[in-house]
Amino acid sequence: MQAIYRILFLVLLLSQGVALWAQKENSNSDRIGSGLDRGPSLEAIERRAYKEQRQGDHNAALGYFAEVIRQDSSRVSAYKAFAASAMELYRLGDAERAYTHLAYRDSSRIDGEMLLKLAEVKFKQDEYETARDLYDMILLSPSLFDDQVVQDAAHGKKDIDWAIFNRPPDSTLQIVHLGSPVNTLYWAEYSSAFHNNKLYFSAYRFPFPSDTHDPRRNLIKVLTAEQSGDTLKTSVQPFNENEHHTAHVTFSRDGQRMYYSECDFITDATLHCDIYVRTIAADSSFGPAQKLPSPINMSEFTSTEPAVGWDDAGNETLYFVSDRPGQGGRDIWSAPILENGYGEPQNLSDINKAGNEVTPSFHSATQTLYFSSNSYMSLGGLDVYKTRHTGNGWSEPKSMGSPINSSYNDVYYSVSPSGRSGFFSSNRRGDYNESEEDCCYDIFKAYLGKPRMIAVTFNKETGDSLSTTRMRLFEVSNDNTKTATETVDEPGNHHAFELTPGRKYMLIAQKPYFTPDTIYCSVPRVTLDEVYVFNLYLDPAHVTLITTVMERKRDGSIVVCDSTFMDLTDYGLVSKPALAPRVQSDSLLFPDQNTYYDTLEFMHRYDIDVNRPGYTLVRPV
16 A cells, blocks of 8 residues: 555655646757748647657757747657657756656547656766666556556566666765866767876867858867866867868877777767877877778778787787667677777677677786676666676676766766776766756776875985985875874885875984985865876985094194094094194184094994004094
8 A cells, every 4th residue: 555655655756746847848949940931830839849859850840849848838749759859858847848748638548659768867967776766666556557658567567776886986986077178068078088187078169161061060179188287278180171060089009090989970969980090200290191901990880999909928909989780779789909900890899789889998917898788777878887808708788877877868988007997978967068968978087096196205405316215105185283193104216195085294204323305295176187206305314423632641633643434334444644733714713733524424333543652542432
């Protein structure tokens, strides 16, 4: 009985959702369809909407369907098409309102297919419990729904149960949004790759002046981000095309070749891509673009999202995504990179399934392939998975879990060469986008290991390394309070300390008989740097032995004596003449000439012997 009451209460909430859709319908459609010529007939507008939807321009289709619904809200087909385009754009709020209306539009019965769609939307919005309740509405009253709807509900609930079980995040992982200027308010940023201390990424934000589409569309270009103090500095790269999209950069093992995608619009919204390569000269300039040959590129299919990896022997492989016939929608393919060309592309059939497998990247140090897919159990949308190359094939793909994966789309995951950080793109809530809800990707960083400070100590006087130095790390708060976090006193002249992004630190290096050295370090909250190297220079503490020779009986100074200074540690014998008087400010600093000065080293034993004819040396007690 408790379950029935819970479901009835849910129905009431969903009924309120229908009212919300009705209230927002006009204002929402005005925003979407602004600029729409309302002169044509309603049928003509609907035909145009379906045409845009077939061509993949879901944003335009959404506007036209919204206008149809505004003029005639009884058109169920327009509601369904509107909701489908909203799902394609990940405008989940609009899709939710549409599917709620469709599920409960008939007071005599609930539309099971639309209820399934509504549960899918809730799933993608991280409302797992609500989605499970929607599936239970079908499973607890199977006689009210078609058999296929009941089967799909059972499958959907299984997905939900898996997601709920796997949703708790890995608390050891810290995810940060890269912020401005990498991410922008209104456009998508994605496909990041770390190379030579720079983060290469693609951005759909650049004007396309020669575009004949109305309104004009943007171009995708490649930028780099570099650490500049506590912030990131971005630069548009010179190899970008002015009349084509440029995206998805990856580099060869030796860094002398750069592979990337070059794309063109084939409809108002969809792209056809080919893979190109450029050589990189010693001065970092880029050579001319060279299109990869067939069958890597095929005129009737798209080839995109290249990623280069290599095995322990240095053999390179090009991974890429294509919609050519394979296991499902889009598949991941591989082709060996040979000395004089490329091998035959092979479908990664161990990985590819009936859905889409996209955005591959290969971490050569661990022989791990990362990719995104909607074919496997997921937390919702596209999730990131990893698989290892075993020599005979690929291991069973494993979800990266939360917080890298979310109920939204999580794609383009790549690991830095050091393996201490990962970069990925997501349209999850809380990103930097403020345009249409959930539409655009931003780039995030996952700290797989904390940034490290490597402190190295040297003898300031000689420049030699200084071993067995005691290092003390303190965290410095905003009020300058210092809290010790780690102390190291062990052999060697260097040590690595783990740091936390967004914190300030003070490091003191100490060694007996040396003056200490201190450095301060601030770790930005968002940083591309993974290792901070600091050199500390300790100045030897100098000790001077002052020897004064006196005539004992008459208590008078003896002007001339011979002095012998012996280092008993090294058994060396060094003769020292008497120092001449020193002058400072026109006055004698040491007016007598019976005083001798010798520099001593710590942990050494010395002996001083002076003599003068006719005198006997009496040593002090």
